[in-house]
Amino acid sequence: MNVFLLPVEVTRDIEKSIAKFWWSSSQSSSSKINWMSWERMAKHKTAGGMGFRNFRDFNIAMLGKQGWRFIINPNNLVSRLYKAKYFADSDFIHAKIGNSPSFIWRSIIQAKQLLREGIRWRIGRGDSIQVMNQPWLMEEDNPFITTNSQSLEGRTVDSFLVTGIRQWDVNQIQEHFNTRDQGFKSAYRYLQLQKGQWNIEDNSSIWNKLWRIKAPPKSLNLVWRALSQCLPTMSQLQSKHVPVQSTCPVCKSEAETIMHSLVNCPIARQCWFMVLPGQYWDVNMEFTGWIKMVFELESKSKCAEVVMVCWTIWRARNDLVWNQKYTRVTRIVAEAKQHLTQWNFAQNRLSWASLQLSVEGDGAVVWVRPVTNTVKVSVDAAVFEDRDAVGFGLIARDSDGMLIAAKSIVHPHLVSPVTAEAMAVKEALSWIDEMQWATVALESDCLVVIQAIRSSAPMRSHFGVIIEECRSFLARFHKVFYFLLNDLRIWLLIS
Ligand SMILES: [Zn+2]
Structure with missing residues (x-):
């Protein structure tokens, strides 16, 4: 499934076997009846299905990963071979099937459209990205600008950035873009309304x-x-x-x-x-x-x-x-x-x-005192699905446990829980930088985020962009140490 596009009949057979298993395991009386079509079963749980996978789509998504590798690793041997053979004069996104395609190439190119829709520009200086007709919004399902205005023709993204700093010019954005493009609406709802598919x-x-x-x-x-x-x-x-x-x-x-x-x-x-x-x-x-x-x-x-x-x-x-x-x-x-x-x-x-009063050595999670003269910042994120928002809570205490400062931030855009944790750590680092405390122990309960920050691997996802921003904050500090405190929490000691 990784490199071959399975025939439709094969994916259907897989789905049939799963359905058979699902329905037969629940009732002996009706073991041979499939009570619902696979299409309905494969719908999301909130749309009345059971959230099974549509295997054809799953197959194409896996092939998309191979195409993605051609794009991000252009210098490895396989990418160079395929480029030489099939898209010598263009990139993968603009590749054509060609005259004598191999089975693998024919499979992988099926995912081209999917990548085209899923791929995003990451804004750096913004001067090479056209505002119109290029995918640069964070919206998951439609990264293209939908505002229909002649004033946007020919403009590049950098014209909406405040010169010198990486910040949007809010006044200009409100003036030129419709509310959806301003990013206040969740991509999910937008898609529902556009598709008109779900009731x-x-x-x-x-x-x-x-x-x-x-x-x-x-x-x-x-x-x-x-x-x-x-x-x-x-x-x-x-x-x-x-x-x-x-x-x-x-x-x-x-x-x-x-x-x-x-x-x-x-x-x-x-x-x-x-x-x-x-x-x-x-x-x-x-x-x-x-x-x-x-x-x-x-x-x-x-x-x-x-x-x-x-x-x-x-x-x-x-x-x-x-x-x-x-x-x-x-x-x-x-x-x-x-x-x-x-x-x-x-x-x-x-x-x-974790709520019980602590008895030392009983394994319960309790607040751990940092060393003297160290400020301890604890950070956590919460996802509010019903409000399409995520929130971050930051709290700073001294080594006696006394409150020094606290901050809460709501971000009006739904992201995955792990991305929210990464955003929370970034907010905490920015706050620490701003407050200019001398030595800080930053505590997070998200091992994935800390591991990502520690690794040097480049990540091109939205999550990766936030991790890189965390790394650039950390680079400003004098020293950074990482401690695994226990199974649940990690400290970054910053001075
Ligand atoms: Zn009865």
Whole structure:
């Protein structure tokens, strides 16, 4: 897959095998039914899918990596060979397939368009980059300027920089560019609106809510299946032409739809009586509408309980169908609560450890005193997906633990968590430089960032650009030492 473009049939076979495995592992009764097309399964979780990969796209993305290597390592042997043979007079981006292409070249050139769309100029002086028609914005999905203005024709990026320093001329930018190009809107939303593919208004909110619930994944998967009409109730099986009666195997009085088995069946109703007293149980609606209402009106912890109870109701139903084992209502509810409590406990053990009052030597993470006359700066980043922003917190304390200064910064642009950590370290270094403290211990909990700063490898991604800025800050200091404090935290000692 690295160098060859697999035939479409092969990628389809891979996808088929995965789908077969996924659907057969969940229910013995319906092992041969694929309840959903791969296309829907491969959608992002917030769009109602399960987030599987589209293998054709994955294959092309891997080939793109080979093309990328031609661009960034033009002097290695393979790049020189391919250049001599296939694009002697141009670069890879403008290469043509040629007269007698090898299988590998034919594969790699398929990824050219992808690279063209993904590649970005990195702004240095900015004088060689045209404002229009060149990819230089940070926006992930459309790096081209969308402002349609004649005043931008023929201008280069440096004309929007303040002379002498690496800073944008904000007034000029506001005057000439539309708000999207000013970078205030997330690329993600922009793409959604442009494509018009995902049903943002309607469904994504319920998917978002579902996947954010803190409950065991198996219970979330069950509710996902119920919402996607993929739960093998008798009625659903009938709709897939399985020769079964549609009557509910539990109460034997009504047709077993998804809403019936999880909410309206007498046993389920009694469960909801206990979990949601006096509410929602006497309803005549589809399961999607019912759960939407619960998600909207109930607290997060209640939603987790509801999802978990759905799972135990369904398991009790299966126990009856497959093992002729009857489960009492009180037990269904109690088991759900117990299960959830245990799961939460297991999830929270780590974070609890760090909140406990410290007992020396118990392994808990505590604030560590720097050596005398050293300022200690702790830094951390947070990603706010719902607000399309990232935030950084910086705090400086002396060797007695007394607060000297603190700072928080919000950056109105969503980036990956590790990029956010790198940005936080850069902000901290800039702050240290500005405050002119003599000796500083900078503490971060992101090993990846510190390792990247320490290595000398050139990185051409957005992350790499920030790392290089960190390196250039560090170059201004007199001495820099790195310490691995424990598994979680790293110090940079700067003087
Ligand atoms: Zn029933």
